[in-house]
Amino acid sequence: MQFEAIRMELDATSHVATVTLNRPEKLNSFTRAMHKELAAALDEAISAGARALVLTGAGRGFCAGQDLADLSFEPGAMTDLGSLIDEYFNPLVRRLQALPLPVIAAVNGIAAGAGANLALACDIVLAARTSSFAQSFVKIGLVPDSGGTALLPQRIGMARALGLAITGDKISAEQAERWGLIWQVVDDAELPTSAARLAAQLAQQPTRAIAAIKRAMRASTTNSFDQQLDLERDLQRELGNSYDYAEGVQAFIQKRTPRFEGR
Structure with missing residues (x-):
């Protein structure tokens, strides 16, 4: 365009x-x-x-x-x-x-x-x-x-x-x-x-995690502390099922640079 x-x-x-x-x-x-x-x-x-x-x-x-x-x-x-x-x-x-x-x-x-x-x-x-x-x-x-x-x-x-x-x-x-x-x-x-x-x-970083960090940080300005703890839990659960989390852990164990894909 x-x-x-x-x-x-x-x-x-x-x-x-x-x-x-x-x-x-x-x-x-x-x-x-x-x-x-x-x-x-x-x-x-x-x-x-x-x-x-x-x-x-x-x-x-x-x-x-x-x-x-x-x-x-x-x-x-x-x-x-x-x-x-x-x-x-x-x-x-x-x-x-x-x-x-x-x-x-x-x-x-x-x-x-x-x-x-x-x-x-x-x-x-x-x-x-x-x-x-x-x-x-x-x-x-x-x-x-x-x-x-x-x-x-x-x-x-x-x-x-x-x-x-x-x-x-x-x-x-x-x-x-x-x-x-x-x-x-x-x-x-x-x-x-x-x-x-x-x-x-x-x-080159796990951009899906970066998006979640953006969301969590900005939500903290209006959430109660308990609401924020719940949001962190929910986001961590979601990211814990992601490709990038598995790749990051494997890269750490294998002592190599991770190849994140944002998924």
């Missing part, structure tokens, strides 16, 4: 799909058409057999959030932001979190508004040293969306989350790493290589 605002490349050797937001002249800000292309690109990556996914941006920014030029501000015909979020942004972040494979955000340049929270919705965030993050919603009279009001306090605590959301201040990638908002900062020139290397490493 041909895309205009998205690039999707699959490395058949590593089974890593790289999905690039490709509106660099607009700092990769989202339009409705771009949302549809991204959803189709994710479909294509999964159907092509990707076992890990890298999400990044073209040019000098990761994503500046919603493109305001794609909205209507005419009196009586204003774009319903609730409907926009319900139709596009919420399905996107839900899907990224539920994908049955590891998802790495490789953040280059600015990640602002929904663009910042798009990165945080991924499983692991690598960021270029000169990149930055901003919850810029308050600057135009809005509340953080795309999961921001949940992801921020979960990762950095309520005091810092409120500070970022209320001021709309930008923080550097290095500050984000110190606060635990992201996984790791790398030198700008190393970002593509570091993301590809990590994705290739994860693609």
Whole structure:
């Protein structure tokens, strides 16, 4: 499928799909058409057999959030932001979190508004040293969306989350790493290589187990402790009947590298 605002490349050797937001002249800000292309690109990556996914941006920014030029501000015909979020942004972040494979955000340049929270919705965030993050919603009279009001306090605590959301201040990638908002900062020139290397490493892991880890970790934010113990039991029972578990045990016994297949 041909895309205009998205690039999707699959490395058949590593089974890593790289999905690039490709509106660099607009700092990769989202339009409705771009949302549809991204959803189709994710479909294509999964159907092509990707076992890990890298999400990044073209040019000098990761994503500046919603493109305001794609909205209507005419009196009586204003774009319903609730409907926009319900139709596009919420399905996107839900899907990224539920994908049955590891998802790495490789953040280059600015990640602002929904663009910042798009990165945080991924499983692991690598960021270029000169990149930055901003919850810029308050600057135009809005509340953080795309999961921001949940992801921020979960990762950095309520005091810092409120500070970022209320001021709309930008923080550097290095500050984000110190606060635990992201996984790791790398030198700008190393970002593509570091993301590809990590994705290739994860693609060789038992991706079915990784999907279960994603599910369990995220469920822990709302489950009671007893519910979480039950979920761990159920997932462990399921994984205990998998090919990858049997392969992992045999490889351990035979002192060889396991060959996981994600099943």
